[in-house]
């Protein structure tokens with residue numbers, strides 16, 4: 001049974017996807033013997049329509065701004081991606097494939113590899129796609145976050161050496177070639193003309209972190225040094241003072257000035273929930 | 285009923301009339317907790333998710349009894365059962381403390397491709413063997429009473445050589461599980477495939493029905509679609525009355541997924557279902573009293 005059922009389900013999914021996303025209705029003569037005469041082609045189209053609607057709805061839910069940006073071209077982009085989905089999921093096994101967001105998980109890679117013309121027309125679209133999937137994934141992440149308020153506003157150097165910042169695990173650093181938050185402001189402005197937004201390239205580094213108290217994902221732009229410190233804090237068990245030392249390698253400020261600057265930065269990172277607490281380092 | 289399922293059913297609690305929990309109306313749902321008897325939650329909306337979503341589940345669990353209604357066991361699928369999903373589903377069912385859980389007579393994935401739709405299976409002996417084997421595996425692993433739901437099918441599948449009631453009856457017997465009877469699906473199928481829905485119900489083992497689904501549909505020119513996006517139609521209420529006159533069930537759920545109306549309209553539908561439930565109970569009591577010497 002399994003073999004026959006497998007062949008039938010595979011065939012139908014192919015026919016449904018072809019009709020739904022490539023607009024290609026099946027030719028009776030192309031059907032295998034066991035299906036010929038038994039498949040109601042008119043009713044086949046009902047499922048094609050339902051599958052198309054459901055898939056497009058899921059994608060629109062994950063990429064609302066990409067959809068706005070693509071405008072009239074959205075449907076053909078989304079359709080082409082859905083048509084490629086069976087192959088993409090086959091090549092990238094994910095153990096949690098039943099998650100809705102996984103339908104959008106391959107969109108960025110697909111866009112880069114297959115949508116050269118659109119990427120040329122909207123050079124910021126690739127960054128936007130990545131931004132939107134990261135936002136969706138952070139919003140739903142099941143990472144536990146233990147959060148504590150940092151109340152030592154003027155720590156001593158000893159305290160800085162003894163304590164380690166805890167980086168929010170529900171956080172992503174995004175390196176973009178365009179100012180995506182500015183693009184989103186433009187796209188969200190309902191009064192803007194319906195033409196492609198003009199945006200000059202500008203390298204930006206964004207930190208997207210989920211607030212552990214209200215679960216909202218907040219995105220802030222940071223400079224390269226801050227990005228480096230966040231990355232360092234995330235990848236190693238270093239103290240606040242170690243971070244100051246890393247900063248000193250990239251910054252010409254005098255020692256006292258630099259420490260003061262770093263303390264302000266650490267306070268900001270706590271306020272934006274990039275850091276979600278501190279830990280006493282053992283043996284320090 | 286000559287199955288072990290009658291024993292199982294006799295241990296299940298009566299939950300009343302409940303609602304499928306949807307994110308968009310979660311706040312209103314919790315506020316109306318005093319008139320909603322229980323909630324049906326869809327595991328796919330919560331598995332591997334934290335944040336707001338997890339918070340909503342915790343709140344639901346704290347406010348009323350829950351039942352679990354899955355989408356992706358893909359019992360009719362030819363691809364192997366997804367072990368990762370089943371493991372997570374088991375934890376989920378335990379967490380919710382649901383007295384039973386359910387999924388559909390359908391396939392929902394092809395390998396790792398999630399299809400976002402419940403797709404039909406051929407009604408034949410081979411499918412029964414295939415699906416009952418999988419249902420038994422699921423039952424064994426999750427260790428809670430399990431129900432399968434009759435689904436809509438817009439095209440009959442090649443290889444079908446049985447009627448739907450024959451198929452469902454044999455499948456339920458072979459797998460020895462309960463039925464989640466979606467009355468709207470019966471109606472939708474009856475229009476699309478031209479059969480008498482009352483006769484259809486007569487042919488089902490109604491003693492296996494644990495839960496009922498009520499929902500709305502969309503009647504198009506040449507087909508009726510099961511959208512869960514409209515008020516429940518009158519003929520569907522008639523079918524509910526008919527089922528309740530013949531069977532005892534543990535819960536009835538309203539499913540509303542699209543085109544969400546003001547919440548008062550959802551509450552009004554729940555109360556209409558409650559009235560029908562009360563009338564059916566009353567009628568049964570009077571009948572029993574009449575029978576007494």
Ligand SMILES: [Fe+2]
Pocket residue numbers: 433466497539
């Ligand atoms: Fe249903």
